[in-house]
């Protein structure tokens with residue numbers, strides 16, 4: 001069966017087994033040819049969840065417990081974050097950590113240890129995991145929580161330590177489903193940085209940055225910060241999403257159309273600082289309102305390049321990288337910049353304290369050379385690449401950024417997992 | 432909270448029907464012989480819909496237990512209606528050779544349900560409200576050589592429901608007979624079913640909920656079945672007896 005992830009590149013022909021209960025998972029795990037890999041909702045951009053033998057977890061999606069007093073929810077790993085919101089928001093609870101799409105599974109959220117606009121306050125998704133259960137290749141199940149080796153290997157472990165079967169999450173109390181948002185327009189990178197520092201007390205912040213602006217205007221951005229309103233209604237009726245109806249020919253998105261979009265997007269925002277009241281869906285999940293938007297990049301698919309630099313080198317490093325991108329003319333509609341808080345203890349979680357930039361690129365033959373150049377710059381400034389978005393980084397550039405990679409490898413070696421769980425990505429980067 | 436009792440809650444049709452009632456805010460009393468097997472499903476539905484889902488163990492075949500079982504249950508909950516989805520379809524060929532299969536088909540599809548619904552009917556009649564939904568089968572409309580041992584039990588059940596409807600209409604208690612036609616379920620797995628005539632369990636649940644809320648009497652989930660059964664009913668017996676259906 002042909003299967004792909006969000007970037008629609010690569011498309012692989014794999015044996016896919018869909019599981020809906022623990023018992024079936026137990027059987028499949030023992031019978032599946034090796035190596036195998038779990039697949040959540042395929043919202044990773046690259047090849048993290050792709051391989052020759054795939055266990056599709058999406059149908060293992062039962063809620064197991066919800067304590068609306070304490071704000072904890074237990075569910076199987078195939079439950080989508082959107083399904084949790086449907087249950088929790090009307091009762092005054094929200095996810096402690098959510099990425100920019102709600103269409104991912106709890107298993108995928110843990111395996112990539114995803115983060116959101118509040119990383120500087122709440123950390124990664126794993127930091128909201130009270131406990132979870134993991135199935136080993138022989139069908140045994142272990143429960144684990146923060147502080148244990150299995151936990152720190154699995155969170156951010158990209159499905160390479162076992163299959164996550166269920167988890168208990170701690171939720172965040174909210175008084176309203178409305179978000180009070182402030183937008184700050186900054187004319188260059190320095191002011192963008194200053195704005196991030198000045199708003200560090202706000203729980204949610206993220207900037208859209210015009211990655212094609214050059215010279216004086218390099219790094220101009222719109223920083224959006226916000227928080228839940230202190231009171232109001234808890235109504236949450238997600239609006240129906242509009243489906244992107246066709247795959248666009250890949251020439252439609254070119255340097256000029258992206259430059260034009262970025263110019264208009266920046267120009268349309270009011271000068272200085274402005275305030276808006278907005279909904280959960282438009283604040284956290286703006287892209288989810290267009291279903292299948294990944295088709296605008298054309299048949300060859302696209303990728304996202306996301307890296308993070310330590311705070312000390314962020315300004316210099318980002319200037320160098322933005323320069324390289326502007327010079328290449330290969331831009332991205334939505335380049336996203338964010339200031340992150342402290343790293344956690346997981347071996348392979350992406351965030352470290354510093355600035356991260358994420359950019360979408362359509363796949364074309366000339367892209368790879370640009371990304372190699374960026375890799376070298378990221379490595380030079382002591383940064384790292386986010387595996388959840390990656391489809392092409394080399395082993396050397398990957399390793400350079402992850403100081404705990406050997407702890408992770410040693411764990412896999414000791415538990416004899418190297419030939420049991422693997423994705424195309426893990427084989428490429430040698431983990 | 433008002434509750435809907437579902438008998439035979441392990442079946443996909445039952446679970447899909449229950450979901451429509453849960454979404455409408457009814458509590459669900461899910462009854463099955465083995466409640467362990469439906470525990471995960473019940474918890475999940477309760478959480479997703481913020482309703483109470485109660486598991487009750489119930490054995491259609493344990494006729495002697497039905498009176499106290501119902502008395503107990505109706506004493507504890509405010510029950511809006513009862514939906515029976517329980518059924519047992521043996522293979523015709525095996526059943527012809529094995530009386531125990533025939534007996535089981537008669538008890539599960541007919542006797543056991545009559546035994547339970549008699550008590551339900553008496554309570555609902557006395558309080559002058561409530562609804563009863565019985566999932567019967569088109570196999571009961573006319574006996575065919577390929578399925579008449581099952582079919583005749585369903586025929587009995589359909590006739591029972593029709594009589595019950597007649598009796599209870601005076602007291603405002605509504606009785607709905609459901610004739611699903613072919614449905615994709617584990618019971619029909621492996622049979623080559625014609626697509627146009629075969630419903631998905633979800634479609635059946637939706638149709639049952641709608642028909643019950645509207646107060647329909649007889650529901651054919653896919654309306655072509657009404658025409659098919661009309662034709663089948665009108666074939667003269669001299670011809671019918673020589674046909675292979």
Ligand SMILES: Cc1cc2nc3c(=O)[nH]c(=O)nc-3n(C[C@H](O)[C@H](O)[C@H](O)COP(=O)(O)OP(=O)(O)OC[C@H]3O[C@@H](n4cnc5c(N)ncnc54)[C@H](O)[C@@H]3O)c2cc1C
Nearest residue numbers: 040041042043044099100105107108111114115158159164
């Ligand atoms: C529009 C968009 C916005 C995004 N925004 C963000 C963001 O803001 N922050 C961020 O951190 N990420 C973001 N992402 C990335 C996304 O959150 C991650 O890739 C996430 O892991 C996808 O989850 P999934 O359920 O789709 O899993 P998949 O993509 O199917 O799999 C991802 C990884 O999880 C593993 N996995 C899945 N299920 C299990 C399981 N049950 N047990 C063990 N391993 C499992 C897979 O093997 C694979 O390695 C975004 C993605 C999109 C498309």
